[in-house]
Amino acid sequence: MVGAGLLALGLSACSQDDTLAKQARAGDNKNYVGGDGTVTEFAKDQRKGTKDFTGVLFDGAQVSEKDLVGSVTILNFWFASCAPCRLEAPELVKLHTEFAPKGVKFYGVNVRDEKATAEAFEKSFGITYPSFNDKDGQVLLAMAGIVPPNSVPATLVLDKQGRVSARVVGELEGGTMRTLIQTVLAE
Template identity: 45%
Template sequence: MLASVLSAVVAATVLSGCTATALQSQYQNGDNKGYISGTGVTEVKPADRKDPVTFSGKTTEGSTFSSSAHRGDVIVVNFWYAQCPPCRLEAKELQKIAAKYEPQGVDFIGINTRDDQPSAVSFDKTFGVTYPSILDADRGKAQLAFSGVYRPNSTPTTVILDRKGRVAARIEGPVTAQPSTVETLIDSVLAEASS
C-alpha cells in the first residue's frame, strides 16, 4: 500500500512539472514566428519607482542618443525590430502618439534589438516613423540598462520614463491594442511632473 501511495505522489509531482506556462506554450506551438509576444500594462506609482534608467547609443541617423541629456523630459522608449509583426502593426499608431506629444516635451526613442542600420531606416521610411532609434543589436547595452524589474519581456514593449528618468509604466505588446491607455499613461506622467 505504501508503495502505491509513493508511486502516486511521484507521478503527481512529475506531471505537475509538465504544465506549460504561456511562454512555454508559445515556444512549443511550433509556428516559428521568431518572437515572444506579450500583453499587459504595469504602472508604477512615483513612491515605488526605482533609480533612473541611464542608456545611450548610436541612432539610425548616425547621432548619439543619451537618456541623461533628456533628463527633465518624459521619455517614451519603444523596443522593436523590423521583422516583428506586432512592431509593424503598431508603428503608425506609435508615430501618431509621438506627433501628438512631442510638442509637449515628450521625447520618443526606439531601441532596435536586432537590425542593422539599412533595415531599421527602411522600416522607418515604410511606416513613416520620424523619431530616432538606437541600434542595439550588436551589444545590447541599451536593453541591458532596463534589465531590472521592468525590463522588456517581449517585443514590442513600450516603457515610459518620468522626468527623473525612472520607469513610470511598461506596456507589453503592440500599442494598437491600447492606444488610449498609452496616452492616459503619458498624460498622467506629464501631470505629475508639472504639479
C-alpha cells in the same frame, strides 16, 4: 511517500502552460516571443531608474540615460519583421505627433535590424523620431528586470526623473498609451 507526492505536485506546476511557454514551444520560426499586451504601472515610490547606458542612434548620435532626465520619454523596443511592431507603428506615430509638442521624447530601440532595414521600416510607417541601433543590446541590458529580454514589442514610459512609470509588454493600444503618457505628464 509524502516527498514523492510533493515532487509530483511541484513538477505538475512546472508543466502548466502559460502564453510565453506556448510561444517558445510553437516552433513557428518567428524568432521572438511576443508579449500579451500586459500593462504595468508603477507608483512613484516603486519606480526604478534605468542602469547607466550609452546607446548609438542610427544617425550616429549617442544618447545616455542622463539625456532622458527632465522629459517624459517613451522607449519602444522593436524590429522590422515583428508583426505586432508593424501593427502598433501607426499608433506610435499618432502619439508622437500629439505629445512631442508637449515635450515628450520618443525613441525606438531596434534590437535586430541593420540600418537600411530599420530606415525602410521607419519610412514605410512615417516614423520621424530616432531609433537606437541596439543589436549589441546595450539599451536592452540597461532595462534588465524591467523589459523581458525576448519580448518584442515592449514599450516603456519614463517619468521626468528617468524612472519607469509604466510598461507595456506586447502590442500597445493607442488609448491606453495616451492615458499612461498623460498621467506621467501631469505629475
